[in-house]
Amino acid sequence: MRHMPAIGNTLRPACCSIAALSAFILLSFPLSGADIPTAPYDSSRTSWNNSEAHLTSANVNPSGFGKLFVRNLDGWVYAQPLYLQNLAIPDHGTPNVVFVCTANNTVYAFDADNPAIAAPYWSTNLGAPDTTASTSTSPNSEPSLGIISTPVIVRSSSTLYVAFRLVRCALTMLRT
Amino acid sequence: MNASRDAAGSFTKNLPPLVVNGKVYVGNFSSQLIVYGLLSGVGTGPVTMSLNSTTNPSAYNQALTLTANVSPPGATGTVLFMDGPTSLGSATVTSGTATLAGVSLTAGSHSLSAVYSGDSIYAGGTASLTQSVSMAAPAITWAAPAAITFGGALSSVQLNATASVPGTFAYSPAAGTVLAVGNGQSLSVTFTPTDTMDYKTASATTTINVNPAPAPASGVNLVVTKVLSRTGGSIVIQLTIANTGGMTAAVVSLTSVKIGTAAATPLPQSLGAIPGGGSIVATFTVPGSVGASGAASTLTVSGSYSGGSFNSSARITLP
Numbered sequence: 001m002r003h004m005p006a007i008g009n010t011l012r013p014a015c016c017s018i019a020a021l022s023a024f025i026l027l028s029f030p031l032s033g034a035d036i037p038t039a040p041y042d043s044s045r046t047s048w049n050n051s052e053a054h055l056t057s058a059n060v061n062p063s064g065f066g067k068l069f070v071r072n073l074d075g076w077v078y079a080q081p082l083y084l085q086n087l088a089i090p091d092h093g094t095p096n097v098v099f100v101c102t103a104n105n106t107v108y109a110f111d112a113d114n115p116a117i118a119a120p121y122w123s124t125n126l127g128a129p130d131t132t133a134s135t136s137t138s139p140n141s142e143p144s145l146g147i148i149s150t151p152v153i154v155r156s157s158s159t160l161y162v163a164f165r166l167v168r169c170a171l172t173m174l175r176t
Numbered sequence: 177m178n179a180s181r182d183a184a185g186s187f188t189k190n191l192p193p194l195v196v197n198g199k200v201y202v203g204n205f206s207s208q209l210i211v212y213g214l215l216s217g218v219g220t221g222p223v224t225m226s227l228n229s230t231t232n233p234s235a236y237n238q239a240l241t242l243t244a245n246v247s248p249p250g251a252t253g254t255v256l257f258m259d260g261p262t263s264l265g266s267a268t269v270t271s272g273t274a275t276l277a278g279v280s281l282t283a284g285s286h287s288l289s290a291v292y293s294g295d296s297i298y299a300g301g302t303a304s305l306t307q308s309v310s311m312a313a314p315a316i317t318w319a320a321p322a323a324i325t326f327g328g329a330l331s332s333v334q335l336n337a338t339a340s341v342p343g344t345f346a347y348s349p350a351a352g353t354v355l356a357v358g359n360g361q362s363l364s365v366t367f368t369p370t371d372t373m374d375y376k377t378a379s380a381t382t383t384i385n386v387n388p389a390p391a392p393a394s395g396v397n398l399v400v401t402k403v404l405s406r407t408g409g410s411i412v413i414q415l416t417i418a419n420t421g422g423m424t425a426a427v428v429s430l431t432s433v434k435i436g437t438a439a440a441t442p443l444p445q446s447l448g449a450i451p452g453g454g455s456i457v458a459t460f461t462v463p464g465s466v467g468a469s470g471a472a473s474t475l476t477v478s479g480s481y482s483g484g485s486f487n488s489s490a491r492i493t494l495p
Contacts, residue, residue, distance in 0.1 A: 036196050047192050054198030059214055068199070068211045068299055077203025081194040091263035093256050095293055098194070098201050100209045110209065112199065113253075114293055114300030 039080040039150030069115035075104030075129075078148040083112060084155065089121050097121060099153065105129045105146030105164050130165040213299075223251055225303035227290045233308035236374040240279040244290035244303060246272050253293040253300075259286050283311045283374045314369055315340040316380040323385035326357045326453060327420040329401040334363065337380055343369040352403030354416045354455045359385040388420075388453065395423030398450070400477050400488040406469060406495045410461040413440055415477060417447060418455035425450045426482040430458055435492070436473045438466040450481075467494045 040047040059065065079101045086094040087109075096112035105126040111117040129146025151162035194201040199213040223246055230241040242264070244255045249272030257264040257276045267274040269292070286307040294300030318337035324330075335347045346366045355361055360383045369375035389397070396419060403414040413433060419425050428447040433440040440460035447456045467473055470493060477488040 034197060036194055040192050049195050052195055052197070054214070055195065055200075064215055066212060066215050068213045068215075070211070071209040073203075073207045073209060075207055076205040077207070077209065079203065080192065081201040081203055081209065083194055083196045083201070085197070091258075091261070092291075093254055093263075093266040093293070096197060098209070098211075100201070100203050102207065108209075111300075112197070112201070112211075113295070114291065116291060116300055116302045 034083075034085040035153070035155060036083040037153035037155060038082070069118075071100075071108070071110050071118065071120075073100065073102050073104075073108065074106050074125075075102030075144060075146065077102055079150040082151060082153055084153065092117075092121065095121075099151070099160065101147040101151060101162060103129060103144050103146045103148055105166070107147070107151070107160070107162060126162070126164050127166045130167050223247060223292065223294075223298045223301045225290060225292055225301045227288065227303040227305045229288070229305060229307055232305070233310055234281070235310050236283045236312040237280065238309075238312075239277070240281065240307070241275060241277045242279055242288065242290070243276075244269075244274045244292070246274065246292050246298075246301070248272070248298070251292070251295060251298045253295040253298075256291045256293070258289045258291060264288075281307060281309045283309050285309075311374055311376045313376050314343065314367060314378045316365070316367055316378050318365060318380045318382050320382045321363075321384050323387050324355075325387050325420075326389045327354065327397075327399040327401075327418040327455075329354050329403075329416060330363075334384060335365070337365045337367070339367050339369070339378070341369050341371065341375055343367050343375075352401065352414060352416065354401060354418045355384070355386045357386050357388045357453050359383075361386060395421050395452075396425045396481065396484065397421035398425055398428070398479070398481065398486045400486070402475060402477075402490065402492075404475075404492060404495045406464060409464045411435065411464055411466060411495065413460040413462065413475070415458050415460070416455050417450060417458065417479070419450040419452055422452040424452060428456070428479065428481040430477065430479040432476065432478040433460050434476050435462045435466050435494070438462050469494055 034051060036049065041049050077100060082099040083096065085096050087097040088094050089097070095114065097109050098112040099107065099109050101107050105128070107124050108120045109122040110120050126146070129144040131144045145165050147162055147164045149163050151160050153160045199211055202210045202212070204210065226245045228243045231238060234240055242257050244257070246255070246269050251269055251272065253269055254266050255269055255274035256266045259281065264279055265276050267276050274290070286309060287304060288307050289302055289304040292301045316337055316339050321334035324334065330349060330351055330353045332351065335351055337345055348364050349355070362381055363384055364381045365379060367378045369377065399418045399420050401416045401418070405412045415430070415433070417428065426449045428450050430443065430445045430447065433443060440462045442460070445458050447458060450456050473492055473494055475490050475492045479486050
């Protein structure tokens with residue numbers, strides 16, 4: 001595993017047994033124009049990347065568009081992946097990087113373009129997730145509920161904010 | 177959650193996938209991140225790459241230029257050049273080529289690779305080669321020394337080779353040796369570099385002329401030269417008694433050898449006869465307690481031969 005040029009990982013203290021927590025992780029991000037730092041896509045919640053010009057109705061078709069590669073993770077993904085363009089990675093230049101989080105409380109940073117770089121540039125696990133929240137009403141019967149919301153990246157302060165849930169003992173408390 | 181089943185995995189949720197720069201990133205409930213996009217070189221297959229070095233094998237300190245070719249030539253982006261896990265630098269792909277000049281590698285076998293970043297149209301790729309780098313030969317400079325007169329021992333005046341890199345010199349004959357009379361006598365040196373990983377050992381030779389000494393009126397002239405060293409708590413004194421005269425010195429004997437007031441052992445030493453133009457080496461020891469390394473002192477030598485005696489005194493610095 002490679003490490004980001006990072007590097008703080010500060011957790012807000014929890015006073016309960018099962019806790020929803022938030023963390024901010026300090027990374028080193030230069031400014032870039034094609035970033036997708038929040039869900040869905042921008043602070044206006046448009047769900048639309050209006051600067052996407054490569055995919056068109058002409059080239060997205062069965063012969064020209066398809067699966068490029070897959071990255072295996074340690075848990076289910078509820079959160080929208082996020083994207084930073086031209087992120088400085090030691091010994092790897094300035095590749096585009098996609099950030100993805102799992103319900104197992106792990107945050108990954110993968111090369112967004114190169115199938116040959118399968119290992120994440122960086123990853124961190126924030127602790128054992130809450131596994132007691134599954135209910136009969138849950139359509140997915142989630143095995144764990146760690147990170148289930150999309151983080152936010154503030155590139156100007158080199159920070160990734162992420163909310164997650166931990167298991168401490170038998171009592172559950174939710175907090176945002 | 178509004179979950180639904182689709183081809184990306186067991187379930188996806190209602191948050192949209194990430195669409196950016198020609199790719200679609202989808203996380204799923206099968207613990208995967210799946211990346212969709214325009215297939216490489218639509219209709220022409222994936223990118224192909226090759227990596228070449230200007231010189232292979234090369235020598236240490238020899239600058240190399242690495243060239244990565246990416247096909248189709250319309251591919252854009254950057255190529256990162258790696259030496260194993262270490263980055264050598266990156267270069268932009270222009271017309272299907274990325275070039276990194278001025279690459280300097282240590283001696284040995286190197287697994288070099290070029291990693292193409294990919295772009296919005298073409299997927300990334302890699303190419304590799306094994307670069308063999310041999311050790312470099314240090315340059316030894318050693319001019320032929322000026323002629324010496326018989327009786328004078330070799331010293332740093334004659335044994336003064338230099339090398340292009342740091343290291344140590346071992347001369348043959350060694351310093352302190354008194355050469356016989358004659359022209360074109362060979363001197364050699366073996367150089368061992370400090371950096372034995374990247375540089376080879378090297379050797380060089382030169383020649384020296386040894387002129388006969390003018391014979392004194394008596395026909396016998398004994399000249400004493402010394403080499404001092406400290407070994408095992410003792411100071412070792414190696415004396416060379418050369419007869420620079422034209423007649424044989426018979427029954428030569430050393431009767432006194434001292435550093436300061438400390439007498440060397442064993443004494444006396446009978447050296448026998450030393451013919452004109454010849455020499456004999458005798459070795460003595462003095463306890464190391466006579467003085468610390470670097471201390472100044474004096475070495476006095478007295479001896480006799482049939483029909484005469486000889487004495488020598490010199491300022492010395494204790495080894």
